[in-house]
Amino acid sequence: MVRLRAQRRHVRERRRRVRRPDHLPEEEAEAVSTLHPTVEKAQALIELDRYDQALALLAGRLAEDPGDLRAWVKIGYCHLGQERPKDATAAADEALRLAPEDYGALRLRAQAMVRDNGWLKVQPVLRELIRVAPHDSFAHAMLADAVWREALVRYGQESGARHLTAEAIDRVTREAADLAMEALRLGPEDIYxxxxxxxxxxxxxxxxxxxxxxxxxxRIDPHHAEALARQTRKAARAPGVGATEAAELYADALAAEPNSADMRDQLDHATYRLLRGTRWLALLCVGLAGAMVDLFPAADRPAPELPIPVGQRLWFLFIMGVIWAFGAWRRYSRLRAGVQLNVRSLVRRGRWARIVLAQAAWAMACALLIAEIPWTDRAVPQLLFWAGLVPTAATIWFDKKKSR
Incomplete structure (x- = not known):
């Protein structure tokens, strides 16, 4: 219960700090006006995502006073919270009819348009919002967003190009970049x-x-999923970073933001790269077994007599044990608990992860059969050598893209 309350406080804190057009932001400008007690209660319910109860209160308030501007705005945010942007637009229009220059009503109108796929039509409302509140960073940021989107669409329509050329980048993004810089100046702590x-x-x-x-x-929000994912991905893909280190980086990111689907996918990819290494160990054992038996003797050197002595076969078992102890088990035991859990989880969930382990087991079985059975002829061991080597090596080449 204590943990659940802490999570709820964390969510509310993030809502206060992360101001984006697809969230319900605080309406700082509305604080200067006195809210009716019923509207205050509705606002508290909105913060708890209890929109139906808030709508019932606000409907009763408007029945008493149809001209309550703040009640109309709160109703609009209730509709936004319930993913009904058209109803939110209607509420915003009612509020603007009462007060055409009201900050909260204009902001609600802009957000409702954006939720209704109106990015290409929202600029006039946002420019009016900036005229009313010239020092509002959110309005400048949202206008920068709208200008950027419209500029890209217009460029694509006019040029028919799917990608920006180096010459067009500055021209297309200049106004949006200026607006974004102004938004950062006005709101240096504004995430949006x-x-x-x-x-x-x-x-x-x-x-x-x-x-x-x-x-x-x-720095502002250490749990910001997208920024955390970008920075972690950059660190994990840096030159010289192996699969183990990459997996631990993604596990750390998931510990900070457990709901990040992108980080879970990236952790699975890094874990798959770890599992791919078992096939290389198995192929190494197949190669050593073939070398011990000398499956393909040259004409200029004598081949060892068959069967191979017991001592040499036992020595080969020791060598394979060392390879797997240092190449797999020691590596696995040093992984963090979260990565170890994901290894087991991926084996249960992923078909290719199970294929990787099955191929490693198959190659090891071939290596053991080659080295431990006292063969008197090289024909069967040669067949086992190719049976363990070719399918595994071919699949390594085939799924190479999966390790990226």
């Missing part, structure tokens, strides 16, 4: 402003600015 600036910088291919914005986002 940072997100839009990052999106524009990424479009322009400016990796340095994108990284700086990600770091700023994570």
């Amino acid at each position: 402003a940072h997100e839009i600036a990052h999106r524009i910088a990424s479009t322009a291919g400016n990796g340095t600015v994108s990284d700086m914005l990600d770091e700023a986002i994570l």
Whole structure:
């Protein structure tokens, strides 16, 4: 119960700090006006996502006073919370009829249009919102978002190109970038402003600015899923980072943001890369077994006599044990608990993960049969050698893309 309450407080804190057009933001400008007690109760219910109860209260309030501007705005946010943008637009229109320059009503109208796929039509409302509240960072950030989207659509329609050329990047994103920079100046702690600036910088291919914005986002909100995913992915894909380190990076990111589907997918990919390594160990054992028996003797050197002595076969068992102890078990035992759990989970969930382990087991079985049976002829061991080597090596080549 204590943990659940802490999670709810964390969610409410993030809602207060992360202001985006698809969330229900605080309406700071509305604080200057006195809310009716019924509207205050409805606002408390909205913060708890109890929209039906809030709507019932607000409907009763409007029956008493149809001109309660704040009640209309709250009704609009209830409809947004219930994914009914058209009803939210109607509520915003009623509020704007009462007060055409009201900040809360204009903001609700813009958000309702965006929820109704109206990014290409929302600019006039946002410019009016900026005129009413010129120092509001959220309005500037949302306008930057709308200008950026419309500029990309217009460029694609006019040029027929699917990708921006280097010459067109500055021209297409200039106004949106200026608006985003203004939003950052007005709201240096506004997550949404940072997100839009990052999106524009990424479009322009400016990796340095994108990284700086990600770091700023994570400073404000250490649990920001998208920034955390981008930074973790960059670190995991850096040169010299192996599968083990990559898996642990993704596991750390998931510990900070457990609901990130992208990080779960990336952790599965890194875990799959770890499992792929078992096939290389098995192939190494197949090769050593073939070398011990000398399956393909050359004409200029004598081949060892068959059967191979028992001592040599036992020595080969020891060598294979060392290979697996240091190449697999020691590596697995040093993984963090979260990565170990994901290894077992992926084996249960993933068909290719089970195929990888089955192929490693098959190759090891062939290696053991080659090395431990006292063969008197090389024909059967040669067949086992190719049976253990070819299918496994061919599949390694086939699923190479899965390890990326």
